[in-house]
Amino acid sequence: MIVDLITIDSRDGMSLDAAFFEPAAGVTPKGPVDAMLLIHGSGGNFYRTATKAMAEDLRNQGYACLAINTKGHDTVWSPQGSGEYYGNALEILDNSRHDLVAGVDYLWGKGYRSIGLLGHSMGAVKVGYYAATEDDERIVTVIPISPVRLSYSYYMQSENAEEFQSIIERADQMEAEDRALELMELRFPIPQMFSAASYLDKHGPAERYNLVALSPRISVPMLVMGGEQETHTRLRDCPQDMVTAAVNSPRAEYVIIPGGNHSLLNSMDKASATVLDWLASLVPVSAGV
Numbered sequence: 001m002i003v004d005l006i007t008i009d010s011r012d013g014m015s016l017d018a019a020f021f022e023p024a025a026g027v028t029p030k031g032p033v034d035a036m037l038l039i040h041g042s043g044g045n046f047y048r049t050a051t052k053a054m055a056e057d058l059r060n061q062g063y064a065c066l067a068i069n070t071k072g073h074d075t076v077w078s079p080q081g082s083g084e085y086y087g088n089a090l091e092i093l094d095n096s097r098h099d100l101v102a103g104v105d106y107l108w109g110k111g112y113r114s115i116g117l118l119g120h121s122m123g124a125v126k127v128g129y130y131a132a133t134e135d136d137e138r139i140v141t142v143i144p145i146s147p148v149r150l151s152y153s154y155y156m157q158s159e160n161a162e163e164f165q166s167i168i169e170r171a172d173q174m175e176a177e178d179r180a181l182e183l184m185e186l187r188f189p190i191p192q193m194f195s196a197a198s199y200l201d202k203h204g205p206a207e208r209y210n211l212v213a214l215s216p217r218i219s220v221p222m223l224v225m226g227g228e229q230e231t232h233t234r235l236r237d238c239p240q241d242m243v244t245a246a247v248n249s250p251r252a253e254y255v256i257i258p259g260g261n262h263s264l265l266n267s268m269d270k271a272s273a274t275v276l277d278w279l280a281s282l283v284p285v286s287a288g289v
Contacts, residue, residue: 011098029062030280035112041121057272227260
């Protein structure tokens with residue numbers, strides 16, 4: 001697999017690593033989309049299996065692909081010599097909009113005029129959030145795969161409510177004690193390190209990133225995918241609920257892959273085939289300039 005390793009600058013001034021997958025020579029993509037921006041999940045990066053495999057499959061069918069590291073890549077990282085720290089454990093999710101627009105700008109600068117967004121897991125949240133909150137007419141479709149339900153109210157009514165409430169109270173206390181950036185090792189909703197600030201940003205009562213609540217604001221065709229094995233509280237029924245709520249999308253559909261696990265890692269061929277069928281079926285629209 002030959003790719004161009006590049007660096008792009010986010011809208012808020014951060015340099016981010018990425019890989020550009022040149023479309024296969026002599027292959028014309030089916031449908032109106034000519035390029036895809038791919039976003040990794042929690043603690044991931046652009047070279048994780050789900051992202052790079054999807055990019056390779058799309059590239060082989062004529063779609064240009066850009067897979068980028070958002071500032072939330074890996075768990076904790078620091079730009080050399082900066083003294084500052086980033087990563088999933090410290091991420092404020094709203095900042096991912098700056099990363100995604102940089103990726104779209106890069107593809108637009110290379111001459112692509114019908115761009116789709118695709119993300120796995122927390123990357124699915126990021127592409128859905130971008131589609132709902134950024135008025136970017138260059139985006140013609142969004143494909144969240146295994147989206148995470150970031151909903152305080154949903155968690156508080158779930159079988160995990162007691163554990164979740166104790167974490168929220170702990171994070172609130174740390175923030176009140178000016179310890180918002182200290183890390184906690186947690187088990188819910190995933191085994192991961194979180195700062196109090198990051199945990200409250202993603203999981204707190206404000207519900208800024210609840211994709212079900214955001215779906216009515218998505219105005220492009222949306223395909224939401226999940227796996228049959230995704231029964232955890234953070235994942236359960238999220239694709240169906242997003243599509244039901246997407247009342248302003250011209251076309252919203254969901255596909256649950258039989259036997260599929262999180263991010264469809266055990267069903268990557270089926271996942272790619274479903275995405276390719278979706279892209280081929282889209283009706284051309286005029287992109288913004």
